[in-house]
Every structure is written in C-alpha cells, then in structure tokens.
Amino acid sequence: MPSFADRLTSAVREKRSPLMVGLDPRLDQLPVSLRPPLEASAAERADAFCEFCRGVIDAVADFTPIVKPQVAFFEELGPAGMVALGAVIEEAHRAGLLVCVDGKRNDIGTTAQAYANGWLGEQSPWRGDALTVSPYLGDDSLEPFTKLAAERDAGVFVLVKTSNPGGALWQDLEAEGKTLYRRVGEYVETIAASTVGASGYGVAGAVVGATYPQQLAELRAAMPHTWFLIPGFGAQGGAAADVAAGFDAQGLGAVVNSSRGVIFAYEKNPQPDWRDAVREAARSACEQLRAATSAGQL
C-alpha cells in the first residue's frame, strides 16, 4: 500500500479539495429528527451519533478526501460511544474516505506503543489512517507512533502550534532563541524528511492552527516534508486567506479542518433534508479554500 502521505496526496488531488471535515457530534446540536429524547440510554445516544455521522459522511464525500472523528465526543457517551466511533470509522472507509482519528493521544514506552497498535493502520482494531498525538512527553514518546505508522502506511499528526489562545502560554516560550513549537516542529520535520515517499512528504505531520497565519508561514518554510493539519478554520475564526500560507506551491501539504461550520450547517441554513445543508456547506468550504489558496490549481 502507498504511504499515508502518498494516499493523502492522491485523495486531495482526486477530490481537488484540501478540506478535512471534523466529525464532532454533539447531542444538543443534532438535527431534530435524530435527536434522542432526554431520557435516552447511552446506547440510543450512540446510535443517534452513528446515524448523524453516516449522513454527514454521505453528504461531504464528494468534497473532502479525509474526515476527522473527534474521539472526545464519542468518549463522552461512555463505552457505547466508543462502539459508535468504531462504526463511524467503518462508515467513512466504506465511503472511500481517509480517516484521521483526533485523539491527541500519548504516553511513554510500551504504553505509547499500545495506543499506536490500537489506532494506526488497517490491521489495527480501530483502523485509523492517521492519529493526532501530543508531544509534551518528549521524543521517545512520539517514536512508537511514527515507527509503527511507517510500518503500516499510516500517519501521525503531532501538535505543534495549536489554534486556541492559551496554546501560546507554553508553546511560544523561547529557550536559547527558539520557541517550543519551533523545536517540536523541527523534530517532526526530521522524522518526516527521513520517511519521504513519492509525494515528497513523510510519515509525520503537524497540527498548526489557522488562527496564527504568521507562524503557519514560518513553519511551512521550516517543514517542507511535513503535511499540516490546520484546525481553526470557520467556527474558530480562521478565514480561507489565513490558511493559504500552509500550502506548498503545488497546492498540497495541508488539509484544512472544518467541523461545526460544515456538520451543523442546517442550524443556519434550514432545509427539508438536513444533509442538503451539510453538503452545501462542504461544497462552499471547499470552493473557498480553492479560491484563496494554491489548492485552486489542483
């Protein structure tokens, strides 16, 4: 199988879209027709999440190469939610989409290895094509993920510069003239550069927020072999123009995530079938990204 970076490259080209759709189901924002009653059991709530995500996946599949289920919202329902997450990942594969599991996992040694075993690749129980991971525990905590990802043609997106205001508190600390996020970025780029495939990108990716366009440009220049996952577009305030600096000259190297702005689009644009609003929002987000970034030439 081609590497994750190569498969992502092909999928972005095929759909002509760098849009990543975040699957962030929330009970109080489900379409009314799917919303379970207040007294519903965890299993009934989890079923509603499944049905919602299935509808979203079908509606966005033409406009996105990759979806990003947010584990937190499934975990919030307890064990039944995790069973639903497994079903949603299957559903996305069935629709021909890549799946980046947003778990921001990490731990040390054999525990990190267990997370990697669980999430990465089609041989794993969860069958993620990629997983987001957190770097606080250091380089030896990231290694089990990037090594297994390379073996299984999967990908890893490491948090580098996050989109929230508080992210700067520690990520922007400068030691010997270099910020923490820049150091983490350099480590990620080293791994990416040593695992480059046909696409020119490697096994390690980076999460870099849309809300910091200047740092996005700085990191793009410093990390030429690293796919970026750019959150913060849409509901969090990042505009299409803000993410332009995350792309390479070929319109590749970045996927831009939108969650709430796409999946809950029926709240602002009611339609007889809620999925039509979702489809329309995905199409519009995709077109905005094509118009404002080098992805327009794909």
Added chain:
Amino acid sequence: MPSFADRLTSAVREKRSPLMVGLDPRLDQLPVSLRPPLEASAAERADAFCEFCRGVIDAVADFTPIVKPQVAFFEELGPAGMVALGAVIEEAHRAGLLVCVDGKRNDIGTTAQAYANGWLGEQSPWRGDALTVSPYLGDDSLEPFTKLAAERDAGVFVLVKTSNPGGALWQDLEAEGKTLYRRVGEYVETIAASTVGASGYGVAGAVVGATYPQQLAELRAAMPHTWFLIPGFGAQGGAAADVAAGFDAQGLGAVVNSSRGVIFAYEKNPQPDWRDAVREAARSACEQLRAATSAGQL
C-alpha cells in the same frame, strides 16, 4: 461528597498506604490460566482483561487506596476493550477503591469539556474519580477539567515532569531562567491552592516521575497544595528512597504508582494461585514505601 483530595487523603490514611496500583493488562503477560488463544476475538480478549483486573483488584485492595487503569491497553483492543474498561472501573468501585483513569487526555474548548464530562465524577459515564491530563495545549485547555473536577468532587493530575528519559527534551527547556515543567507546575499549584479542602490539598494534582528525585523535591517545595502522582517506581527504576521527597511531613501528598511490578508479580514468583503473588507484591511495595518515606507514620 468530600473533594477528591480529601477522599484520597482519607483513603491513604485508612489503608496506611500511599501505593497506587496501575492496571495495565497485556495479553502476553496474563496468567496462563487467563490467556486467551491466539485466535480469540476482541471480545474474548477483553473478557480476559476484565477477569485479570478483577483478580488484581481483589488481591491489592487491602494495600492500596487507589488504582490507575491505563486506558491505552484497553483501547488497544478496540471498542470491546473500552467496554471492558468500563467494567473494570465498576469493579474497582465495588471493592471500595478510588479510580484514577490514566488517559493523558486533552484538547481545546468544548472538546476538552467533552473529555471532562465523560471521565470525571460519579455522574459521568466512565465514573473516574480522577483523570490524568496533558498540558501542551495551554492553560485554557486545562480549565474545563479543573473546573468540572471541582464541581464534581473529582481530581485531575496534570503531567508536569514525566518519568521517561525523553521527557526532559522539552520539559526541561529554560525560558527566562525557569524550566517548562516548573512553569506548568506553578500553574497547577495556583489551581490547587485556590481549591483547597479540609486536607490542605486542592483539585489539581501533578504527575512527577520517581526517576528524577531532585526535581521531585524541588516541586514538592514549590507545590504545597498539590497531590503528586509519582510513576516510575519499580519496573521503571525508581526506588522507594527516590520517592521520599514527594511526601509532606504528615506522610501525605503523594501516591506512588507501581504497575508491572505488582500486577505481573507471578512471573517472578510463581504461585498455585497467581493472585497470591500479586497480593504479596502489593503488600511488599506498600511496606517498602512505609519504610522509606514519611508515609510510615500514617
């Protein structure tokens, strides 16, 4: 209900033990009688984990106030493993033990809130008394956890100085004369100090590795209202003397985790009933900690 810090204080006093037992089931280290065949389904493997953890919980309950299930090993089995984790947490409560879920979770905004909702407190689906969280995403990512923990009488242990060699790579970076781990520690202490209960400890705790005794002493002095979760004792090389600096003068303020050294004790000490070896290892770890630390006076 008393706060988590107060309940932990009472439980440590009652058991006269600062030992925390990590529930880290691994298929290839289960007692032979519980080991599922290679072709076993995920559900059968998950059942074996449940039975193993039930045996461990019964064996260690006299010697430990709190257990720490490691989510990674359950997640590694896929959805069936998460169902087993839910059952194991129930089992620990049934045995009268506190449960610190080791998930090292985090995310931003409402996503962090979803993790907090899911894991913290007896109202939550997973019913954790406490959860470990990772700080890379900044102060605003930790706030949903500490706020909800305060509301629900639950606890949060933030990674400050981890036990692995690579942890130093970024945690020890010095900016303006202060290390990153010290800065994270100061933030945690601020939250702890503002939420102090009868025990003198607050809602925020810190993970500080046994493998860095000097930093443990430094942080104990700097964080007088913060419970420490000290990993790295036993299999990771930390000795009982190394953790002594983590305790306060009353023998409180720290729980010392041992996972492999206790739960897989039958590997080095075979017994007709594997649980006897686990019981003996928990008793021995507890006695070592009493002998080498201020916990001896409890």
